[in-house]
Amino acid sequence: KQEVTQIPAALSVPEGENLVLNCSFTDSAIYNLQWFRQDPGKGLTSLLLIQSSQREQTSGRLNASLDKSSGRSTLYIAASQPGDSATYLCAVGGIGGYQKVTFGTGTKLQVIP
Amino acid sequence: DAGITQSPRHKVTETGTPVTLRCHQTENHRYMYWYRQDPGHGLRLIHYSYGVKDTDKGEVSDGYSVSRSKTEDFLLTLESATSSQTSVYFCAISESTGNQETQYFGPGTRLLVL
Numbered sequence: 001k002q003e004v005t006q007i008p009a010a011l012s013v014p015e016g017e018n019l020v021l022n023c024s025f026t027d028s029a030i031y032n033l034q035w036f037r038q039d040p041g042k043g044l045t046s047l048l049l050i051q052s053s054q055r056e057q058t059s060g061r062l063n064a065s066l067d068k069s070s071g072r073s074t075l076y077i078a079a080s081q082p083g084d085s086a087t088y089l090c091a092v093g094g095i096g097g098y099q100k101v102t103f104g105t106g107t108k109l110q111v112i113p
Numbered sequence: 114d115a116g117i118t119q120s121p122r123h124k125v126t127e128t129g130t131p132v133t134l135r136c137h138q139t140e141n142h143r144y145m146y147w148y149r150q151d152p153g154h155g156l157r158l159i160h161y162s163y164g165v166k167d168t169d170k171g172e173v174s175d176g177y178s179v180s181r182s183k184t185e186d187f188l189l190t191l192e193s194a195t196s197s198q199t200s201v202y203f204c205a206i207s208e209s210t211g212n213q214e215t216q217y218f219g220p221g222t223r224l225l226v227l
Contacts, residue, residue: 004155032214036218043219046215049215089156091156091216101158
């Protein structure tokens with residue numbers, strides 16, 4: 001059974017700092033990996049999707065990498081802003097569709113002005 | 114947001130009563146999903162649908178049933194609500210663009226079972 005871990009559970013950084021969020025998974029036979037953002041009391045917003053054949057994806061100040069062999073993905077946020085404060089979730093897609101997705105429990109990020 | 118709405122957004126109910134949550138989408142997506150989110154567990158799949166009248170169980174389906182009589186609506190029913198079903202429920206769809214498939218979520222329903 002796939003297990004997805006996100007460490008740390010919470011992170012507090014000063015504004016402007018570059019930061020890395022980590023996601024590790026136990027089964028490397030994955031279909032894709034998706035990073036989401038969740039604001040308090042809200043649903044999940046898709047940030048980046050990496051297919052299993054890809055190594056990284058970029059969108060603005062965000063860069064996500066994938067290393068299947070080591071079972072790791074990182075989400076890099078450049079020049080953090082207070083508006084980046086949210087919980088970040090990674091979701092590992094198993095082969096067979098989204099019924100095989102396993103979510104991590106998230107990293108709660110606070111960016112201090 | 115892929116045109117996903119959920120109703121109600123908040124509900125308080127009593128143990129033993131049936132509860133139905135509704136997910137509505139406006140973009141004709143084939144695949145729809147119901148998840149629950151609980152502290153320390155992340156999101157867990159309850160049921161999913163791959164078309165009208167086509168549904169299947171997810172990881173935590175006990176005590177829940179679903180129905181999909183129209184493409185746009187996916188209903189989740191708690192047959193006899195228990196306190197352990199207090200949670201936040203999210204509906205999602207998956208959308209294919211080229212060779213990529215991305216999941217999009219609704220705003221969630223907060224359910225409290227007393």
